[in-house]
Amino acid sequence: MKPLEGIKVLDFTRVLAGPFATKILADFGAEVIKIERTGQGDDTRSFGPFQNGLSGYFVCLNTGKKSVELNLKDPDSICLLKEMVKDVDVVIENFRPGIMRKFNLDYASLKAIKPDIIYASISGFGQEGVWSNKPAYDLIAQAAGGIMSINGYPDSPPTRVGASLGDTSAGLNATIGITTALFHRERTGEGQQIDVAMVDSIYALLESNVMRYTVEKNIPQRIGNRHPISAPFDIYQSKEGYLAIAIANESLFERFAIFIHREDMLEDERFRTDNNRQNYQELLKVEIENWLCQYTATEAAALLEQGGIPCSVIHDIKDISESAYIKERNMLVDVNQLDHGLFKIPGNPIKLSSLKQTNMQRAPELGEHTEAILEKYKEMMK
Amino acid sequence: MKPLEGIKVLDFTRVLAGPFATKILADFGAEVIKIERTGQGDDTRSFGPFQNGLSGYFVCLNTGKKSVELNLKDPDSICLLKEMVKDVDVVIENFRPGIMRKFNLDYASLKAIKPDIIYASISGFGQEGVWSNKPAYDLIAQAAGGIMSINGYPDSPPTRVGASLGDTSAGLNATIGITTALFHRERTGEGQQIDVAMVDSIYALLESNVMRYTVEKNIPQRIGNRHPISAPFDIYQSKEGYLAIAIANESLFERFAIFIHREDMLEDERFRTDNNRQNYQELLKVEIENWLCQYTATEAAALLEQGGIPCSVIHDIKDISESAYIKERNMLVDVNQLDHGLFKIPGNPIKLSSLKQTNMQRAPELGEHTEAILEKYKEMMK
Structure with a gap:
């Protein structure tokens, strides 16, 4: 049995932070049902690089998930989703705070239907508070969170970390929150809400840099590749x-x-x-x-x-991608996307002995599972 | 009840990657027993910045843990540790691969004593394979993992991410592995081994950059703060x-x-x-x-x-540290280190509704809990 086998995740996330989290859950055996906007789907379906018309960006974040097309502005869709909620363990979303409430899909609304639901939200600046309404992209979270001020050389401007760390660190934190909440529910029967902010996630990665300010009142600066303490x-x-x-x-x-x-x-x-x-x-x-x-x-x-x-x-x-190391660690894995050909995507870095090496299931076509999944819940609503 | 209340962690980790992981477990209510080298303790006890003789670096990574001083080269200590293992849920270590085996504390040895043990190892290059014996520090993991090649400006040399991302990303992945394994054990009664490498952790954070190589054979370069797709x-x-x-x-x-x-x-x-x-x-x-x-x-x-x-x-x-935002999100929290005074350390970015705001427990003095904890296991050995 895969570690998260039998766990159902209703996944409203888009782009990077949320899909990064639910990809890990899917890798671990959870059934991830990705709700995608009718007609368009996840924004990343239109992000390059493309291979035979399919986005490699989308593939690397969405293998092993199911895709259901729905229009969240349609009340019938919301009714159907609420029926689904009764049947799932985890709901996760990364809309701007307040949007899920507009759809009547916020934590309070879903908890009323399914009291032990685990509900995770990822946002730029948290679900409540002074900056919660600010729109955020990775660059914004990195700028606000402080890491750009210490990344790069003394004579260079503040520097964005060259991968989208605001998103991915929030995705990792949300995953920790969800797996911890699953354990908690197993023992107590209780669900809970998880609130992860990209800016908090960046800030928490600063580790001892924060201490140099709070203890010594030194403001860490950009020091290139040097270490603040050791040399060479x-x-x-x-x-x-x-x-x-x-x-x-x-x-x-x-x-x-x-x-x-x-x-x-x-x-x-x-x-x-x-x-x-x-x-x-x-x-x-x-x-x-x-x-x-x-x-x-x-x-x-x-x-x-x-x-x-x-x-x-x-x-x-x-x-690194071509190295014997990456091959041996199974950190670059094949995904067979049928007509779109074979893709090579980064593997899961969390090597669990309970998880035997299996073929990576492909990423879904937009709406591929709409009928199969919704039919069941339409039946249940009757 | 805190989400990990009642969970006991035997923590052999030192410096950053491992303590970063067990700090999250401690924040979530686990009892983390930190095994420290007699006389010296965790290396970070001697890292600055200091306040009244106590390392802020150490404090920010070790609040809420217990400290037991032990000499792992002493056979009596190993006997005692094996007695403890029977009583704990999780063992975690970040020695170089092979060291725990030398101490007879590797997964196979401990599984023989406690079949459902969850055993997590963090290393630079994984527990097995071509590079597993290479020594690693954060800079090495970042250099090997590929992120330095895409961090910084086109006219600057490869650039280390200005915080120790090789360590912290591995710490986050280990935490996901442990919480997932706890859930798995709850349902199946089975423990497992978790193998997290810093280089894998860095590589997995590259997200779509890997795809640009595997799909298009473009090798992503340093592009400063720009986005590979969007502008401005x-x-x-x-x-x-x-x-x-x-x-x-x-x-x-x-x-x-x-x-x-x-x-x-x-x-x-x-x-x-x-x-x-x-x-x-x-x-x-x-x-x-x-x-x-x-x-x-x-x-x-x-x-x-x-x-x-x-x-x-x-x-x-x-x-950012002085902002109303960080205050409101409780992302900079007070720790009362008694004679050493008040420290302000980064808060936990994973906001769980089951975890009520409580005072952050302080980091332990070296060996503070040696007697109290060992006495119990000495009794059990009789």
Whole structure:
């Protein structure tokens, strides 16, 4: 039995944050019924890249789900949905706060029908409060949440994290909320409401950066690839490409110095402690690159790894996607989308021993399951 | 009842990824027993910033946990731990693969004692396979996982995400694995093993970037704050500070043009569709900044928000931490660390209605609970 087998999820989410969450639930065996706007469906169906007319963006977020086309402005649809709610475990949505209430599909309305419903909402700025009505996209959540101010180089403008972290972190948090609520319901019989905001999710990822402000009143700045505490901890230029080296304690530094035949650095007061190395990291960089310039990044990585020095070449998306590692970890999986051909999508990074490797079920065509699913609930309404 | 009340977690994790996960479990009511190295404890106890001798870094990741000092190289300690395992629900560790086996504390060993144990491991490169022995820090996971290649500006080197996303994303994934496994155990009586790798966690966050490679064979590059599909979607220079503006569809662009009194842009073929705006986004930027230069970012944000245009000033860590929003969302909470004074730490972004607001319990002193907890298990061993 898959861990979430038998769990039914009524999924009103669109675009990224919500579908990212329900994709994990589907991977774990939940039946995810995706409610899509009649005619158009999820916005991402029209986002590139396309293969034989099907959006790769949509596919990577929606495999294993069922698609039901419905017009939420039609009262009959709402009646039908309310019938469905009696039969599901989880409702999830990422509309702007207030929209689900307009449709009479808010938590209070659905709890009245199904008292133990688990109801998760994802929004930019939370369900209530000063900023709850502000529209949010990933860039907005990243700007508001503080992470852009510490991402990038000192001489560059604030920098958006190059993947949609506002959405995906909120999706992960919603998933934690839902799985926790499922466990809670199993023991207590009670449902609950889950309120996840993208800005909160970004803020929670700042970890010790927040502490540097609240404890020391220092406002963390952009420091490129450096570490706020340790050195050497940066990327360094080789003969060809950059190499990331991360040395976070004294014994590693000792091993490193010996390995690059620079035992003299161990006698040098300026490099004696992490703290001193922080203060002289420009000089340290020169010394490291003096050694590194003899090798390509790949060669140097192979050498340093023999010495157990934490390092890595900087993979681009092709490098990592084609690596033996990703293949072995099953982190790039095939999805057979029939007429649209085979797609390769990122795998689930949460490897559960209860979940045996199975073929990834494809993403649904728009409305593919409308009849089959609605028929059942129309019957029930009679 | 808190959602994870009654759940006992034996926590061997150190530094960031693991403690980030068990902090969420503790917030949700689990009893987290943190095993710390005799004398030294978690490395982060010696990481700044400090307040009255206590590490803010440690506090923000370890509130509400119990601390037991043990030497894992001492066979008596292992015996005691095995006694404890019989009494706990979850074991979690983030040592390098193989270390727990050396201590006889690997999944197979503990499953033999407690068949339904849930056992989560976090590592850089997974428990098995080609790279599993490579040492990993956040920078290494980010470099290997591909995100650095798409983070930053086209003319800047690959850029580490400015918060430790390799750790925190792995922590979130481990938490999802554990809560899912708890649910699974509740229904089936079965435990399981969870294997989360930092590199996989980073890779899974790349979302559609992977698709652009697998579908189109395009290798995504660094594009600063721009959106791969939509425009205007960037940060723009105002009279004072940058403003993030995110316009992801035609109707929003129409509203925006009208709002800045530039209806003429709607007649301009170059700005007609998202696709055209992408191609002319440098020109678009000039036009937007021509308008924006009259205002500070804060003024412009207030104006545009009236028109429902998604935008935000770029908060630094102080701005967001001091905001009414963070206060209202309870995302910066007080922890009373007794002699060390009051700390303010990031709150839990997963707002569960079953979890009433309570005071955040403090982080433990090293070994604070050693006697109280071990005494019980010593008794049981007799």
